[in-house]
Amino acid sequence: MDGTVWVVVGVVAVVMGIIIYFSMQTHKKLVSEGKIISRRTDFMENAEEFTLTAVDPARVTEAVKNMDYAAMRTGMKGSSEHQRFDFTGNGWSAQLRRLSSDGAQTVYRFSFTSWKTRNGLAQDALHMNQLMTAVEKLFVTLDPNTTVREVPLELHTKHGILS
Amino acid sequence: MRKKVWSVTVAALLWLGLLLSGCGARNSPERIVGRYFDAVKAGDLEEAISCFQPSVQKQYQAATSLSDSLLGTFGLNVDSDALLGGLVGMVNSETYRDYEFRVSSVTQSETDRATVSVDVQMGAGQSVTTCIPCVCIGGEWFIEK
Numbered sequence: 004m005d006g007t008v009w010v011v012v013g014v015v016a017v018v019m020g021i022i023i024y025f026s027m028q029t030h031k032k033l034v035s036e037g038k039i040i041s042r043r044t045d046f047m048e049n050a051e052e053f054t055l056t057a058v059d060p061a062r063v064t065e066a067v068k069n070m071d072y073a074a075m076r077t078g079m080k081g082s083s084e085h086q087r088f089d090f091t092g093n094g095w096s097a098q099l100r101r102l103s104s105d106g107a108q109t110v111y112r113f114s115f116t117s118w119k120t121r122n123g124l125a126q127d128a129l130h131m132n133q134l135m136t137a138v139e140k141l142f143v144t145l146d147p148n149t150t151v152r153e154v155p156l157e158l159h160t161k162h163g164i165l166s
Numbered sequence: 167m168r169k170k171v172w173s174v175t176v177a178a179l180l181w182l183g184l185l186l187s188g189c190g191a192r193n194s195p196e197r198i199v200g201r202y203f204d205a206v207k208a209g210d211l212e213e214a215i216s217c218f219q220p221s222v223q224k225q226y227q228a229a230t231s232l233s234d235s236l237l238g239t240f241g242l243n244v245d246s247d248a249l250l251g252g253l254v255g256m257v258n259s260e261t262y263r264d265y266e267f268r269v270s271s272v273t274q275s276e277t278d279r280a281t282v283s284v285d286v287q288m289g290a291g292q293s294v295t296t297c298i299p300c301v302c303i304g305g306e307w308f309i310e311k
Contacts, residue, residue, distance in 0.1 A: 073279035
């Protein structure tokens with residue numbers, strides 16, 4: 004009996020080890036490809052405000068449209084006119100919108116608007132990280148001198164009976 | 167000569183096999199997204215849901231049936247619409263009937279994943295752009311949720 008228990012524990016440990024190994028490999032690969040950045044686990048709790056030189060809104064819209072949504076498992080709906088883009092992932096949502104534009108500089112704000120957690124961690128942090136990284140790259144590509152300011156979000160937690 | 171005919175036949179059969187088993191044999195990302203928006207315009211919820219990947223279709227059916235039982239037994243209402251990001255409300259709304267949906271581009275980043283960009287004309291000169299991720303499962307394309 005004792006032997007069987009140890010075999011089961013051993014098998015579970017090996018399987019968990021394999022899962023963790025492959026998950027770390029995937030993470031490393033995405034970091035090396037520049038698709039994600041190693042971030043704190045609570046990175047989604049801060050909004051990012053990008054300040055760049057005045058930019059043609061059409062260029063921002065085009066760049067947002069050209070992000071790799073299939074790889075990020077994310078949908079996007081946006082208005083070029085209002086410069087507001089809503090993203091929907093698996094159990095999370097985010098928004099990018101223009102805050103101001105005065106002819107000399109433009110400010111855009113990117114923030115996650117909701118996300119589901121499991122054991123205190125975002126369930127789909129990998130794809131959230133991918134989107135945030137893609138947005139950061141987008142602005143740096145449009146203006147290499149873009150500055151980024153992190154703004155803590157005001158968080159409200161909701162508990163569902165069935166979720 | 168005989169050998170050549172044999173090689174051509176084998177090549178043709180292989181090509182046919184690949185065509186029938188690979189992604190895009192039965193539909194395409196563009197077609198599934200087109201079908202989805204046609205269903206939304208027509209107010210056909212079942213058809214719209216059938217465009218999503220099978221796991222989402224099953225989750226939606228399970229949530230709907232649970233909602234029905236809880237509503238009947240305890241008067242509790244489960245929001246199964248939330249699962250599809252408000253699709254039920256969207257399909258039942260008259261707002262979308264006159265919208266024009268036009269696929270502007272399809273980008274296939276992997277053999278089984280693609281993004282379809284759609285321009286939505288809402289009338290009065292207003293428009294939005296939407297990018298929809300699609301996934302190929304068992305040789306068939308679905309909208310990924």
